[in-house]
Amino acid sequence: MTERPAIDTADSEADTADKDAGAGPDKGTGPDAGAGAGASTGTRTGTVTADADADADAGSRPGTGGGRPAVDPRGWTLPRTVSLGDLGPFAEPISEHNGQAVAVRPLTNHPGWLAKLYRPDLPREDARRLDLLISAPDTLPEADRTALYAGTCWPAARITGPGNPAVGCVIPVAPDQYRSELRRGTFSERRFVEIDWLAKSDESIHGVGLPRPGFAGRLAACRRLGELAAILERLGLVYSDWSFSNAFWSPDRRSVYLIDVDGCQPDKMPDIHQPNWADPLTPPGTDADEYTDRYRIGLLVAKCLTGQRDAHAFHTVAASPWQNQPAVCDVLLDMLLATDRERRPSAAQLVQALNGGPYLRAVPRPTRSALPALPPSPRPLPQPQGVTPAGKEEPESAFARALRESAKPTVTRQKPAITPNGGWILVLVVAALLLVLIAANH
Amino acid sequence: MSLCLPTYVVIDASSSMKPHEAVLNATLARLHYNLATNPRVSEFARVCVVAFSTDVHVVIPMSDMEQVPTMPEVICGGRTEYGKTFDQVRQCIEQDVDNLRAQNFSVLRPTVFFLTDGGPTDAHWQKSFRALVDRSWPRHPHVIAYGFGGAQRDVLEKVATKALFIADGSDTESALSAAISGLLNTLIASSKTGQMQIATDVKGFEYVQVAQEYVD
Numbered sequence: 001m002t003e004r005p006a007i008d009t010a011d012s013e014a015d016t017a018d019k020d021a022g023a024g025p026d027k028g029t030g031p032d033a034g035a036g037a038g039a040s041t042g043t044r045t046g047t048v049t050a051d052a053d054a055d056a057d058a059g060s061r062p063g064t065g066g067g068r069p070a071v072d073p074r075g076w077t078l079p080r081t082v083s084l085g086d087l088g089p090f091a092e093p094i095s096e097h098n099g100q101a102v103a104v105r106p107l108t109n110h111p112g113w114l115a116k117l118y119r120p121d122l123p124r125e126d127a128r129r130l131d132l133l134i135s136a137p138d139t140l141p142e143a144d145r146t147a148l149y150a151g152t153c154w155p156a157a158r159i160t161g162p163g164n165p166a167v168g169c170v171i172p173v174a175p176d177q178y179r180s181e182l183r184r185g186t187f188s189e190r191r192f193v194e195i196d197w198l199a200k201s202d203e204s205i206h207g208v209g210l211p212r213p214g215f216a217g218r219l220a221a222c223r224r225l226g227e228l229a230a231i232l233e234r235l236g237l238v239y240s241d242w243s244f245s246n247a248f249w250s251p252d253r254r255s256v257y258l259i260d261v262d263g264c265q266p267d268k269m270p271d272i273h274q275p276n277w278a279d280p281l282t283p284p285g286t287d288a289d290e291y292t293d294r295y296r297i298g299l300l301v302a303k304c305l306t307g308q309r310d311a312h313a314f315h316t317v318a319a320s321p322w323q324n325q326p327a328v329c330d331v332l333l334d335m336l337l338a339t340d341r342e343r344r345p346s347a348a349q350l351v352q353a354l355n356g357g358p359y360l361r362a363v364p365r366p367t368r369s370a371l372p373a374l375p376p377s378p379r380p381l382p383q384p385q386g387v388t389p390a391g392k393e394e395p396e397s398a399f400a401r402a403l404r405e406s407a408k409p410t411v412t413r414q415k416p417a418i419t420p421n422g423g424w425i426l427v428l429v430v431a432a433l434l435l436v437l438i439a440a441n442h
Numbered sequence: 443m444s445l446c447l448p449t450y451v452v453i454d455a456s457s458s459m460k461p462h463e464a465v466l467n468a469t470l471a472r473l474h475y476n477l478a479t480n481p482r483v484s485e486f487a488r489v490c491v492v493a494f495s496t497d498v499h500v501v502i503p504m505s506d507m508e509q510v511p512t513m514p515e516v517i518c519g520g521r522t523e524y525g526k527t528f529d530q531v532r533q534c535i536e537q538d539v540d541n542l543r544a545q546n547f548s549v550l551r552p553t554v555f556f557l558t559d560g561g562p563t564d565a566h567w568q569k570s571f572r573a574l575v576d577r578s579w580p581r582h583p584h585v586i587a588y589g590f591g592g593a594q595r596d597v598l599e600k601v602a603t604k605a606l607f608i609a610d611g612s613d614t615e616s617a618l619s620a621a622i623s624g625l626l627n628t629l630i631a632s633s634k635t636g637q638m639q640i641a642t643d644v645k646g647f648e649y650v651q652v653a654q655e656y657v658d
Contacts, residue, residue: 375546
C-alpha cells in the first residue's frame with residue numbers, strides 16, 4: 001500500500017522537538033487589566049510604518065529609558081521604555097518557552113502587569129518595531145483605542161537590558177472575565193477559555209459547564225474579533241497568528257481577548273505555521289501579509305460562527321443560514337475561497353456584514369475555488385474487547401472481562417419524566433391505597 | 443485536510459501496579475479531563491488507551507477524547523507481557539490509520555507512549571516489537587517510553603525509538619503522574635505546530651535522548 005507523504009513529516013522535524021516542550025495552553029493569568037477612560041491625545045488613525053519616530057536605543061539608558069511620560073489609560077505608570085531594574089522583582093513564571101518568549105513573569109510591584117521576556121537571539125531592530133507597536137494606539141480614534149486596549153494584551157512598554165534594547169515587553173494580564181470553571185467528569189478547573197471552544201457545538205460547550213452561546217453569543221464574539229482585526233488592518237499591522245490558541249473568549253460577556261499581539265509587524269512578517277490554519281495561497285516559506293490575515297480571520301470567524309471545525313464550517317457558511325446578516329456568507333466565502341488572494345475582502349467589510357450591512361466592493365467579486373469535500377460520517381467506535389495476538393476471539397480471562405466491563409461508558413439512566421396526567425394518576429393511586437389502609441385498621 | 447496524530451497510551455497494568463491502581467486510574471482520568479477540555483489538542487491527537495498485563499486490552503479505542511464520556515477504570519493484575527501488547531498496538535495502528543484517512547485526516551506517524559514499571563515476563567517479546575517498529579512497514583510508530591519502579595533500563599533502551607524517560611528514584615505514584623503530564627505536554631506542544639514536539643522536562647525523570655530510531 002502506498003502511504004501518503006504526510007505520515008512521514010513528523011520524522012523530518014522530530015529532532016527539533018525540544019524548544020517548545022512543556023508549553024501549555026495557558027497564556028497569562030490574573031486580574032483585570034481592561035481599558036480605562038481614554039487619556040491618550042491622538043485622534044488620527046495612523047498606519048504604523050518603519051519611518052515612525054521611535055528611538056530604539058534610547059531605552060537602553062537605565063532608569064528613565066527614552067520613553068515618553070506614561071499616559072496609558074490602562075494604568076501603566078512607568079515610561080514606555082524601561083530597564084529590567086526599573087521593574088522591580090518578578091514573580092515565578094506563569095509560562096515558559098512559549099513561542100518567542102522564554103518566560104512570562106508577573107511584576108510584583110505592578111499588579112496586573114507581566115514581563116514577557118524574549119529569546120536572546122531576536123534581532124536588534126526588534127526594539128524599533130516594539131516601540132512602533134506601543135505608540136500605535138496613540139494614532140487611533142478614541143473608540144478604536146479603547147477597543148484595542150480592552151480586547152488585546154497590547155504592550156505598554158519595551159524592556160531593555162544590558163547590551164540588549166529589547167529584552168522583552170510589558171503586557172497587561174488578561175482580564176479575569178476570560179476565566180471560567182471547566183468541568184468534566186470528576187475534574188474541574190478554573191482557567192482561561194480559549195476561543196477554541198466557540199468552534200464547538202453548543203452541546204459540547206455546555207458539556208464542560210459553560211453556558212451555551214447560541215447564535216447571538218457566537219455573532220457577538222465574532223464581531224469583536226472582526227473589529228480587532230479591522231483595527232490592526234487600519235494600523236497596517238500583520239498579526240499572522242490568528243488561530244484558536246491566541247484568543248480567549250468570555251461566554252458571559254460575549255467578548256474576546258487577543259494575546260501575543262506584541263508579535264505584530266508592519267506590512268509583512270514570517271508566516272507563523274499552525275496546523276489547520278495554513279493559507280492555501282500563501283506558499284510555505286513566504287511571508288504572511290494582510291491577505292494571509294484576511295484568510296485566517298475568515299477561517300476563525302467561520303468556525304466560531306458555525307461551531308464547526310472542519311469542512312462542515314465552509315458548507316454551513318455556504319448555506320447562508322443567517323437572514324439578518326445576509327452578506328456574511330459571501331464575505332466569508334470570498335475570504336476563504338477567492339482564487340486571487342488580493343481580492344479577499346477586508347476585516348472591515350466582514351464587520352459590516354456581521355453587523356447586518358451589505359457587502360460593498362470596489363472591484364468585481366473574485367472567482368472562488370470549490371468548497372472542500374465533506375468528510376464521511378464518522379464510523380461508530382469499535383467496542384473494546386479481549387483480543388489475542390492472533391486476533392482471534394478467545395474465552396476472556398477474568399482480567400479481560402473486568403476491564404471490558406469497566407470500559408463500558410457509564411450510562412446514567414434518565415428517570416422518565418412524569419407527565420402532568422401521569423402525576424395525577426400517581427397521586428390518586430397513592431390516595432386510594434392510603435384509604436384502604438386506614439379502612440383496614442378501623 | 444486536518445492533521446491528526448494517532449496516539450497510543452500503553453500502560454502497564456500488571457500485578458506490580460496493583461498497589462498503585464487508584465493513582466493510575468486517577469491519573470488516567472486527569473489525562474482524559476485535560477484532553478477533553480482542550481479541543482485543539484483532542485482534535486489533533488486522537489487517542490487510544492491500551493492496558494496490558496497477562497492480557498492486552500483496548501481500554502479506549504482510537505477516539506476524539508472529547509467524545510469519550512468518562513475514562514474507564516483499569517484493573518491491575520497478572521504478568522507483564524510485552525509481546526502481546528506490541529502485536530495489539532500494531533493491529534490497532536493498521537486499522538486506525540485506515541479509519542482516520544477515511545475521515546479525511548492527514549495522518550502523521552503514530553506515536554506510542556509506553557509506560558511500565560517492570561520488565562517483560564515473556565521471553566519472545568522482541569519479535570513482536572521488531573514487527574511493530576519495522577521501518578519497512580510504512581506505518582511504524584515512534585515509541586516514547588517512560589520507565590519507573592522496577593522498569594529495566596536496558597530493555598526500555600531497546601523499546602524507545604524516539605525518547606526515553608527513566609524515573610530518577612521517584613516513587614511510582616509520583617512518577618506515573620509526572621509521566622502523564624509529560625505525555626500531555628508533548629501532545630499540547632505538538633498540536634501547536636503539527637509536528638512531534640517532545641516535552642523533555644519531566645519532573646522526576648531523566649531524559650535519555652535516543653540516538654537512533656531503534657536498536658535490534
